[in-house]
Amino acid sequence: MSFVWTLAEQHEGRLKAVSYELLGRGRALADKLDTKLASLLIGDGVSDEQLQTLVHHGADEVYAIQDPRLASFTCETYSNVLVHLIKTYRPSVILAAATSTGRTLMPHVAVRSHAGLTADCTELDIEPGTGHLLQTRPAIGGNIMATIKTPDHRPQMATVRPKSSRPLPADPTRAGRVIEVPLDLVLVDERVQARGYRGDAVDFVNLEEADVVIAGGRGMKKAEHFALLQGLAKALGGAVGATRDAVDRGWIGYPHQVGLSGKTISPRLYVGAGISGAIQHLAGIKTSETIVSINSDPDASLHQVADFGIVGDLFQVLNELQRRLDERRRGGEEDRA
């Protein structure tokens, strides 16, 4: 069996994008260690065709443990399955996504496997000479980067911040094996029962998986103005985020909150409108690939960490930006027509 494992994630039978990001990370580590890379999927209903795409993105082997009892994440059963696989195959490295699932499952498994675990890593490498996994992560609200290793325990486990790296391009000619592993029923723990998802949830947003996040702060002045951000998010193919301040004022729901008491995101593009850039908010966005700040205050902290900042009236800027994006879109439609 392979010595580097990544955990694929699925939702309702569809593989999540983060599964491929992890394979890119795992491939680099496996190559440095001159070992094989396996992707593990615990879930239900993922087709063979989809499992093959894990091979195309870097896996040498795919182990799929699929059963209706694994369709929804419950920590106890997933943990039993993973602990059992670790005991059987003794991998050296296991990477999971720093998602709600990964950040619940991995600490549970690490305790039971007496393994070292590092949370929410943004860089991974192999220590020359020893072959130990070097795990680098932001800590203390992103003020420091700590590099951590696990010298004496195996497996070396890490959760990896979603969107902090790109997947490898798909190579349909890559060879690899897909192995279906039946679920051993003694591993099923029925104490916790998943009942599905709340159907009436309004104002929910999947910020963690958005490539573009348009966020608003106190400078947005009122709830109605968040419609401007919704418009831009739609034009740019993204989602709307908010500061704690905006959420506490009731302008937008908590699932939109980014920062220390909200979500940590790492989109390709983050745009902050009317956001001063409190340290607590910056902690949640610092690893974004590109940061844009729009604020009338030239001294706003967000301007300091931005790749591109506009000092000006945010309503004027947002409206002009929307107008230009709409123009571009119409231009594109005419080109195609």
Next chain:
Amino acid sequence: MHIIVPIKQVPETSNVKMDPVTGTMIRAGVGTVVNPLDLFAIETAVRLKEAHGGRITTLTMGPRGADKALREAMAMGCDDGVLISDRAFAGSDSWATSYTLSQAIRKLGDFDLIVAGERATDGDTGQVGPGIAAWLDLPLATYVAAITRVEPARGLTVERLVEEGYQVVDLPFPALITVVKEVAAPRLPTLRGKKRAKAAEIPLFTAADLDLEPSYLGLKGSPTKVVKVATPKVTRGGTLVRALDEDAVADAVDQLLAFLDARDLLPTGGRA
């Protein structure tokens, strides 16, 4: 109901200063507070107690002065506090911390529910809550945004805020949940609560008071080791454009679009 709330004392992050030479946090003169995310756990426990009766024990592992955090939690409505403190626990990672806390919780006897914050704002791992559940083999629900049903002595239903929505989960007691901000807005301590907390006896658990495997403790018992700490560069050396009138706004948006286009961040299809 007996509810246990493990909390952590953390530096006040709004005042964090980094030593530019060593890259470490300057702790001198920095105040400490109850981890802000633990306040939601304390509030959750207090509301459950108000609705269903019982008592709340809060506990923390830290230096001797961490009783201050326990007293703040007691001022909000926790009945008892327990301080877990010993030099042997210093330098614990999340594995060793969750072990030590679990052994302390065993010593407290029967309980129905452990309510923890989602993570601490200094270490930022979120691993201790799930770790305790693993040590104590407790049913676990993380990222709880709402508790929708409580049947004392039987179990509860919660809603977990996850990437795809609110996952509805049933758990039997005893269980462990970690909560997020949406679960409840923390109350301020009352004057009466503060007085009671100030006067309260806080029992101390040292290593000698607990049934512990010595090789599982502190820095030595921690599987993970910090190799290096660095301070990331704060600025990105970005462009700052002033747009103080209408023409300047149009010009600034031009520049922004060109910038985004160069980074391939605009939807494909149209060209301005």
